[in-house]
Amino acid sequence: MDSANYELILPQLDDSLDQNEEWFILEHEGEYKKVKSHDYEQIYRVPGLYEDIFYNRLGCKSPNVVCDLLDQEMRKAEDPDQPLRVFDFGAGNGIVGEVIKEEMDCDLLVGVDILPEAKEAVERDRPGLYDDYYVLDMSCIDEAELGKFQSYNFNTLVTVAALGFGDIPTRAFVNAFNMLQDDAWVAFNLRDKFLAEEDNSGYREVLQTILDDSFSISQEKRYCHRRSIAGDEVCYHAIVGKKLDNIEDVSGLLVG
């Protein structure tokens, strides 16, 4: 990657701002802009900016935490040596895909993101990492797309830092889950507040409903995903488990 051709200024922010309300000042090509921290469209356009802000400055650990937990659980389960066929959902600019490729025996890696800028950033910064990468909204896929994804025979779904906060809604997560082979590994993380009773993202209800019949959790871990711009710890849960069956009859609970 080229050396940085931008300047990043992190302001002194009030700690009452939520994760998706934080912002910073970006100077790029002679222009100063206020950028929201979840404005990935703008962030991916600048080479190295996503890595700089979230990983170097705010200490994001999630790709390693989620992938390490998945790796540990696969080893414990002593699954027969089947190479992974991974669906990286909300793949962004490929940081998670890179960890998977480095740490695991991966036969196939397919990414999906809703933003064309994410795909462009992968092609620019990590060319060749994914076998295929699609720009689409998984909450409204048609039959032809569904068939195409099912034919990959994914045995692993990984989705990191992408559920909730106006990002991937429950409907899209359920669609992705239902495209996997039965017995597939599922690894994801969620902000702790999405599992709290007062939350309205829908994730807590969907998780509670699918446990036992469709999804079996093998390991869960609360950890610091990253610091906020104000310097506080932002806590997430990493969850790893196995798909038992398709998720049915949850349409009343779905958001998005």
Ligand SMILES: C[S@@+](CC[C@H](N)C(=O)[O-])C[C@H]1O[C@@H](n2cnc3c(N)ncnc32)[C@H](O)[C@@H]1O
């Ligand atoms: C914080 S980024 C995480 C990227 C990557 N997983 C990582 O950990 O570096 C969240 C990503 O989810 C993507 N996203 C949001 N809503 C989505 C949707 N409905 N379908 C697919 N991707 C979505 C965003 O465009 C963004 O690239």
